[in-house]
Amino acid sequence: MHLDHDHPPVAPGAPVPTTRRPDGSRRALRIGLGGPVGSGKTATVAALCRTLREELSLAVVTNDIYTREDADFLLREAVLPEERIAAVETGACPHTAIRDDISANLEAVEDLEERVGPLDLVLVESGGDNLTATFSRGLVDHQIFVIDVAGGDDVPRKGGPGVTASDLLVINKTDLAPYVGVDLEGMARDAGRQRGELPTLLVAVRSPDGVRPIAAWVRERLAAWRSA
Incomplete structure (x- = not known):
């Protein structure tokens, strides 16, 4: 079943079209995760699932162009039962399925809610994209954008909608900074200039408790x- 598939892509910060399912119950909170290839989006999703799965009913939708690679990774890591992970093969640039024609992702989200619901949270992971990638607010309620220090400390300064307008910017792999010659304080300053009051977190997701501040942010959004 499809809900609100006629909603056009709208700018970050615009109202969410509906918070209710046809039966009147509140639907799950939807959080999108975008960012370049290799930035750590799937690792962030996996870490969030491990951290939140005992306290929340959650599910994941992954996006890849021609494969199920990200979904298969989550299944191998056993972060959630198989029935709580859905894969969308976009067949085109990843931003198309999260911003321009969201029907496949919206169907996957709704099918998960019908099959294993009620759900508290659905994480929608984009395929690897560039700094212009944003989610339609007809698909997600909040969006996290993940970059990493290996991409260079000039990435926040270059901006782009993913950096400037996401609800949360995550600068990942901070543990690599000494090895790639990156100025973390400079990255944080540049992100602050680009984002104003919007939050930025510098983390190493794969380190012990590295995902904790991101999970805290998710809990606040859910509350x-x-x-x-």
Whole structure:
């Protein structure tokens, strides 16, 4: 079943089209994760699942152009039961399926809610994309954009909608900074200039407790969603 598939892509910060399912119950909070290839999106999704799965009912939708690689990684890592992970093969640039024609992703989200719901949270991971990638607000309620220090400390300064407008910017792999000659303080300053009051987190997701601040941010969004 499809809900609100006629919603056009809208700018970050625009109202969410609907918070209710046809039966009147509140639907799951949807958080999108985007970012360049290799930045650590799938590792972030896996770490969030491990951290939150005991306290929340959650599911994941992954996007790849022609494969199920990210979904298969999550299955191998056993971060969630198989029935809680869905894969979308976009067949085109990843931003198309998260911003321009969201029907395949929206169908995957809705099918998960019908099959294993009720759900508290659905994470929608984009395929690897560039700094212009953003999610339609008809698909997700909040969006996280993940970059990594190996991409260079000039990435926040270059901006782009993913960096400037995402609800949370994650600068990942901070543990690599000494090896790639990156100035973390400079990255943080540049991100602050680009993002204003929007939050930025510098983390090493694969380190012990590296995902903790991201999980705390997700919990805050979920608390606000429930109280709205």
